[in-house]
Amino acid sequence: MLLHLQTWPEVESYLRTSRGVIIPIGSTEQHGPVGLIGTDAICAEIIAHGVGEATGALVGPTIAVGMAQHHMAFAGSITLRPSTLIAMLRDIVESLSVHGFEKFYCINGHGGNIATITAGFSEIYAARSMAPGGWVGQIRCRLRNWWEAAGVRDLVKELYGDAEGSHATPSEVAITQFARPEAIKRAPLDPPIAPRGDFTDATDYRRNFPDGRIGANSALATPEAGRRLYEVAVAGLAKDYQNWLASGEMGRTGRPG
Numbered sequence: 001m002l003l004h005l006q007t008w009p010e011v012e013s014y015l016r017t018s019r020g021v022i023i024p025i026g027s028t029e030q031h032g033p034v035g036l037i038g039t040d041a042i043c044a045e046i047i048a049h050g051v052g053e054a055t056g057a058l059v060g061p062t063i064a065v066g067m068a069q070h071h072m073a074f075a076g077s078i079t080l081r082p083s084t085l086i087a088m089l090r091d092i093v094e095s096l097s098v099h100g101f102e103k104f105y106c107i108n109g110h111g112g113n114i115a116t117i118t119a120g121f122s123e124i125y126a127a128r129s130m131a132p133g134g135w136v137g138q139i140r141c142r143l144r145n146w147w148e149a150a151g152v153r154d155l156v157k158e159l160y161g162d163a164e165g166s167h168a169t170p171s172e173v174a175i176t177q178f179a180r181p182e183a184i185k186r187a188p189l190d191p192p193i194a195p196r197g198d199f200t201d202a203t204d205y206r207r208n209f210p211d212g213r214i215g216a217n218s219a220l221a222t223p224e225a226g227r228r229l230y231e232v233a234v235a236g237l238a239k240d241y242q243n244w245l246a247s248g249e250m251g252r253t254g255r256p257g
């Protein structure tokens, strides 16, 4: 169920049966010569929607722009400052908590978001811990990266081995090809497997990784592999979401229903 396609009475009725919501978080950044700028947002969104279908969970709007300062030397990339992403995440979570949502399950599509989302959770918890007057309703946030869902690593290894790399990976490109077959791109990749290494800012990144890829051969992506990766990621995350929802105490906000 997508929040955007519900009415407010439907959301009110959903809250009588569940206090959980899924939030997809991606990025808008270069993914090499064949990967789409929207790769991380597309992956997070389609997988989150799949988990929503599998579990009956409500899925909120995709945060399609993330913390991608290191990609800014490539055309089309957009970044939020870490502080902006933290503020956006906090506002979304706190808005939904006003209505009674208590469990926020973030499905992330971009490694560069991890530190910032984690800091965002701390910011959200800190505001509640420091609320004037003390106790406020309890909420819980959880971050899951789709590529760490149960079964995904094994499948990626089987499909791509060392050619997976860490940016513009054939697995993320494959998922976008499955999601958006009309936008499959082809271009020469030289060398086929991109260099590996570290980076700091955008200039350093482009110097070390001239075509934008890190350690990956994006040309190995196929929509068929993308479908398999999607199905495994959805199954793994759906199980994790349900287990997490069932764990811990719920309904301690004192709100009705």
Ligand SMILES: [Zn+2]
Pocket: 031, 039, 040, 109, 110, 167, 168, 172
């Ligand atoms: Zn990516």
